[in-house]
Amino acid sequence: MARPLVADIDLDALRHNYALARGLAGDSQALAVIKADAYGHGAVACARALESLPEGERPPAFAVACLEEAEALRLGGIESPIVLLEGIFEAAELARVEALGLWMAVHSEWQLQALLEHRPARPIPVWVKVDSGMHRLGFAPEQVESVWQRLAAVPEYATGLQLMSHFATADAVDAGYFETQLERMRDLAQRLKAPLCLANSPATLAWPQSHGSWVRPGVMLYGSDPLERPSEASRRLQPVMTLRSEIIALRDLAEGEPVGYAGRWRAPRPSRIAVVACGYGDGYDRHAVDGTPVLVAGRCTAIAGKVSMDMLTVDVTDIPEARIGSEVILWGRSRHGAVLSVDEVARHCDTISYTLLTGVLPRVPRRYHGMADPGTLVMNRT
Incomplete structure (x- = not known):
């Protein structure tokens, strides 16, 4: 797989x-x-x-x-x-x-x-x-x-x-x-x-x-909306890229237990942490702070702990339906209908959407939708 x-x-x-x-x-x-x-x-x-x-x-x-x-x-x-x-x-x-x-x-x-x-x-x-x-x-x-x-x-x-x-x-x-x-x-x-x-x-x-x-x-x-203050027109823009992954592991932590490098995030209560297959080796910004939004199973939650090279961790304590294989949206449109703007993620990383979008690295496959013959398109960048 x-x-x-x-x-x-x-x-x-x-x-x-x-x-x-x-x-x-x-x-x-x-x-x-x-x-x-x-x-x-x-x-x-x-x-x-x-x-x-x-x-x-x-x-x-x-x-x-x-x-x-x-x-x-x-x-x-x-x-x-x-x-x-x-x-x-x-x-x-x-x-x-x-x-x-x-x-x-x-x-x-x-x-x-x-x-x-x-x-x-x-x-x-x-x-x-x-x-x-x-x-x-x-x-x-x-x-x-x-x-x-x-x-x-x-x-x-x-x-x-x-x-x-x-x-x-x-x-x-x-x-x-x-x-x-x-x-x-x-x-x-x-x-x-x-x-x-x-x-x-x-x-x-x-x-x-x-x-x-x-x-x-x-x-x-x-x-992406480039305006300092969104306009009626910019609100009509539709996200083109959805950076999509899944939960690959779950951890139950006691109050006060740390997560990730340097233990930056500590559980404020008994917590459930999901490990997601995405990291800075894929182009996700390592500067993402605790609280950076993520969608899990169509519901909004947040990053908990520093982003690693191949993984990141999110708090799913309030999403009891989260399980191994649950959909995770780093930005873009969930299959459940919810949308997470790349601009919002960029603000939490103290950067701009241009950096996030152009920073997605070649090891992340591009999967194209909306063409009459998508099979003619290259699925991975080299």
Whole structure:
């Protein structure tokens, strides 16, 4: 019998979340961000699920971080346009960008120079990244007009030129800095008569004034709410990944008995402890504190004691039906109907859902649901 820990991936929920993003986008096109192996969900499987949607409902393009991620999608049979959000990392990659028919961001002078020297045989749509206030990647606003004109002078790059930027605080209730960044980009776009791609997941959900020509939903596609304060729209997101395991042992403890490394948790009363097949060797966060929520047999309980490499322990004293083999949900949807948000688990780990989702390690099988032919999908990442 196989170890019971699996990551169930609900591709119908993925499609639902993309449809929500597309509906919120209005007249904007919705780029589907599937970088970091689709935030840990399996990029090829997720891209196939979205690409199989009917004409007019599927993403017009996908987005990844780097050439290697794009190559994996092409090898997986994905034919849609793919945007490299960080562009190239060396000039020699441009030959592969052209051969694979990719689109790319350009954020630095050396990338721009490499493009101008390359002169491709066919057009490469280029997205000029602007540092509007995030202060990571991008040209300073005062540099952008020159960059734009240099690219626009080359026919192979002139078609498909876009302006893009990234918001630092779109998830926050306080909109002050967000509005500063938005105003900078609007001014640039008006001067250059340029299409805009600005809205990440939180801006897609909460700031329609930022939607521009394109929105680029990322973590929201996977059912995580990125907003500081949930909105009506974000409450409609559905979890895509369910990290599911089972109880593999039960222990009855007297009051005061410790559990796990360093005895961090001690039984406050006569207690029953369940041992679950999941640990930090699977990607579950070792920083989870006592009280981090877990669903056992559809009922909410909590972690008791430090997370080990292959196991964790939960208090099931008040769940008398808990037994060997009972379902345990670390996050996601229980077969009993209850849902445990990955965002709630992340708060107890002093982290964010992105870290938990992308941190699920390759030894955890991905089990896909919602495809007409799920047998064609790879069940484990390597």
